[in-house]
Amino acid sequence: MAEAQEATSARVLIVDDEEDQRNGLASLVSSWGFTVETASDGQDALDKLQEFSAQVVVTDLNMPRMDGFELLEHLSREGESPVSIVLTAFGSIENALKTVHDLGAFWFLEKPIQANALKVLLSRAAAQGRLASQTELLQRELSYRGILEDLVGPSKAMQEVFSLVRQVAGSTAAVLLTGESGTGKELVARAIHKLSRRSDGPFVAINCAAMPETLMESELFGHEKGAFTGALQRRPGCFELAHEGTLLLDEIGEMPFGTQAKLLRVLEDSKVRRLGGSQELKVNTRVIASTNKELAEALKEGSMREDLYYRLNVFHVHLPPLRERSDDVIPIAEALVGGMNEKHECRIVGFHPSVAEKLQRYSWPGNVRELRNVMERAVILAGEGTILLSHLIGTLNEQGPISTVSTDPNELSLRVGTTVREAEKALILKTLDHTKGNKTRAARILEVSLKTLHNKVKEYNADSASAQKAAGED
Numbered sequence: 001m002a003e004a005q006e007a008t009s010a011r012v013l014i015v016d017d018e019e020d021q022r023n024g025l026a027s028l029v030s031s032w033g034f035t036v037e038t039a040s041d042g043q044d045a046l047d048k049l050q051e052f053s054a055q056v057v058v059t060d061l062n063m064p065r066m067d068g069f070e071l072l073e074h075l076s077r078e079g080e081s082p083v084s085i086v087l088t089a090f091g092s093i094e095n096a097l098k099t100v101h102d103l104g105a106f107w108f109l110e111k112p113i114q115a116n117a118l119k120v121l122l123s124r125a126a127a128q129g130r131l132a133s134q135t136e137l138l139q140r141e142l143s144y145r146g147i148l149e150d151l152v153g154p155s156k157a158m159q160e161v162f163s164l165v166r167q168v169a170g171s172t173a174a175v176l177l178t179g180e181s182g183t184g185k186e187l188v189a190r191a192i193h194k195l196s197r198r199s200d201g202p203f204v205a206i207n208c209a210a211m212p213e214t215l216m217e218s219e220l221f222g223h224e225k226g227a228f229t230g231a232l233q234r235r236p237g238c239f240e241l242a243h244e245g246t247l248l249l250d251e252i253g254e255m256p257f258g259t260q261a262k263l264l265r266v267l268e269d270s271k272v273r274r275l276g277g278s279q280e281l282k283v284n285t286r287v288i289a290s291t292n293k294e295l296a297e298a299l300k301e302g303s304m305r306e307d308l309y310y311r312l313n314v315f316h317v318h319l320p321p322l323r324e325r326s327d328d329v330i331p332i333a334e335a336l337v338g339g340m341n342e343k344h345e346c347r348i349v350g351f352h353p354s355v356a357e358k359l360q361r362y363s364w365p366g367n368v369r370e371l372r373n374v375m376e377r378a379v380i381l382a383g384e385g386t387i388l389l390s391h392l393i394g395t396l397n398e399q400g401p402i403s404t405v406s407t408d409p410n411e412l413s414l415r416v417g418t419t420v421r422e423a424e425k426a427l428i429l430k431t432l433d434h435t436k437g438n439k440t441r442a443a444r445i446l447e448v449s450l451k452t453l454h455n456k457v458k459e460y461n462a463d464s465a466s467a468q469k470a471a472g473e474d
Contacts, residue, residue, distance in 0.1 A: 010126035011035045013054035015045045015071065016087070017063040025058065025113070032119055034126075042066025046074065055129035056106075056122060057084045072105060083125040085118075087111060131197065152332040155325040161188065161317060168315045169195030174267070176252075176312050177290040179319030182369030185290040186248060188319065193246040198286060201245030204238050209254035216259055218275055221266070227276025239272045242285045252312065253293035253304060260305045267311050287312070322364040322371065329360050329371065336372055337387075340379040347384040354389050362396050428456055 012034045016022040019040075026036045037052040039045035041063040057075075061068040072084055086108040097108070106125045109118060153159060168175055169192045177185040186205060193203045206219055214228070222237030238247055249255070255263070266272050267287060271280040289312045298304035322329065330351075337348050351359070364370055378391040428446065435441040443453040 010056060010122075010129065011037070011052065011054045012056045012058060012122065012126075013037050013039060013045060013048060013052060013082070015039045015042065015057065015059035015063070015068065017041050017060065021060075025118075028115060029058075029118075029122065032122070034122065042068065042071030042074070045071055049075075054082045056125045057082045058087065058118075058122075059084060060087045062089065083129040085109065085121055085125055087113065152335045153325075153328055154331055155327040157320045157325045158328060161319060164315075164317045165191050166195065168192060168317070170197065171315075172286055174286070174312050174314045175288045176295075176314075176316050177288065177319065178295075178316065179290075179292065180321045180367055181292045182367030183319040183321060184368050185292075185319060186250060188317065189246070189248045189288045189290065192288060193286075196246070196286070198245050202242050203246050203248070204242040205248040205250055206238050207250045209251040213256035213259055216256065217262065220259070220263065221272050221274055222277075223275035224277045227274070231276070234274070237272065237274065239266060239283045239285050240281065243283050244285075246286045246288060249287060249289040249312075251291055251293075252289040253291040253295055253298050257303060257305070260308045264305065264308045264311060267308075322367045326360050329364070330356055332368060332371060333359055333375055336375040337379055340376050344376075344380055346379050346382070348379050348382055348387060349384075350386055352386050352388045355387050355392060358389060358392060358396065425456075425460055428453070429460070432457070 012029055014022055014025050014029065014036060015038070016025065017040055022038050022040070026038050030036045037048055037054065039048045042059075043066045045057070045059065046066075057072075059068040059071060066074075068086060072086075075082070075084075084105045086105050087110075088108055089111050106128065107121055109121065153162060165188060175189075175192060177188055179185055189205070190203060193199060206216075208216065211219065218227075218231075218235070218237065220237050220239060222235050222240055223231050225231060225234050249263075266283070269280075270283055270285075272283050273280045295304055295309055295313075299306055299309060322332075333351070340346065341348055359371075366373075374392065374395045377395055378387045381391040382388070428442070431442045431445055432439070435445070439453050439457070440450060443450045446453065
């Protein structure tokens with residue numbers, strides 16, 4: 001039944017120089033619900049494909065003008081290869097196998113054609129063609145637009161991430177996503193799911209840092225009625241809910257050590273037992289894990305099981321922080337504003353040049369999540385027209401180009417391109433922060449006079465006041 005329904009929308013081009021054979025096949029294939037077009041040889045097929053977008057090509061090998069091998073070779077070279085089934089006469093199987101091997105034909109059939117065999121092959125080829133079309137569509141969204149939902153990635157770093165996503169999506173391998181908080185790990189997980197063969201199945205996400213161990217086990221594996229106090233009815237866990245789909249284990253580094261052993265067993269056996277239950281349930285769930293922690297450190301500390309780590313880290317994708325891909329900031333902001341306009345019924349048409357400069361110079365310690373919040377507030381404040389600097393006041397750190405690569409409060413990192421004046425200002429403000437505003441101690445650490453330090457701070461305060469005034473005038 002499913003194959004018959006799928007066949008209804010599939011388009012098949014039949015290519016054969018023998019008219020009776022061609023028309024007979026067309027009539028048979030049409031009776032199965034496929035939309036059919038015919039061609040007399042390879043050149044005729046190329047002409048027909050200009051107007052008839054076939055998902056499957058069924059072609060004879062030996063034909064005048066352009067034979068089947070030349071036809072498939074041309075389509076492959078042009079990057080326009082539908083799924084193909086090769087028809088071959090008795091004694092020509094070697095050529096058919098060569099076509100399958102060299103040009104990636106789906107399979108071959110020997111003449112005279114057996115109807116049942118052709119029907120099965122067509123149904124499977126059509127299914128593969130649909131999957132290829134869906135994958136191509138999503139790949140174009142990633143490659144040409146560079147967008148993973150709210151994530152925009154024209155930079156080289158994010159294009160590399162998109163490439164990895166496309167490569168791993170078609171497999172069933174476990175994926176480990178790493179990166180700072182706010183870099184969009186869940187969005188990448190959803191993109192992997194959408195590009196996979198499980199795209200019609202559920203996508204379920206659970207935050208491993210948001211609940212205690214006993215509750216987490218119930219969420220993951222489910223529980224039977226009466227399994228514990230408050231378990232008033234049977235409840236399936238996330239593995240069951242994500243059956244035939246994808247389960248995202250967010251912040252896997254925060255999972256309690258005791259739960260890790262139980263998770264490992266499920267991953268290895270593909271079976272889950274609800275809390276309070278006696279039977280094991282078979283599950284077919286792809287697992288993607290994400291973390292903003294250094295799991296290598298967790299392994300050394302003993303808070304992460306080594307066997308679980310290697311079981312999850314089959315394919316690793318690291319998301320770079322926003323400060324390392326400044327080329328993405330404005331495209332991301334523009335994409336976010338488009339969504340915010342619709343959400344809040346606003347009519348923002350762009351940024352003042354000073355806003356674009358400010359956004360690019362800022363270090364974005366909160367990554368894309370912080371940028372989203374800043375843009376949402378700015379859109380609401382502006383309402384319509386252009387976003388001005390005054391709409392950003394109070395949302396961005398005045399330290400501008402400082403890069404918070406280090407999480408150590410006593411360390412300071414600067415992005416390449418920072419001016420000497422900006423570097424001096426950043427160092428002075430960071431030192432004052434370290435001394436909790438004690439200027440005498442800060443001057444001693446910086447090896448400058450107290451008077452010099454007072455003058456510098458006065459200068460920075462004046463700059464800040466001028467900037468706010470200018471933003472108001474804009």
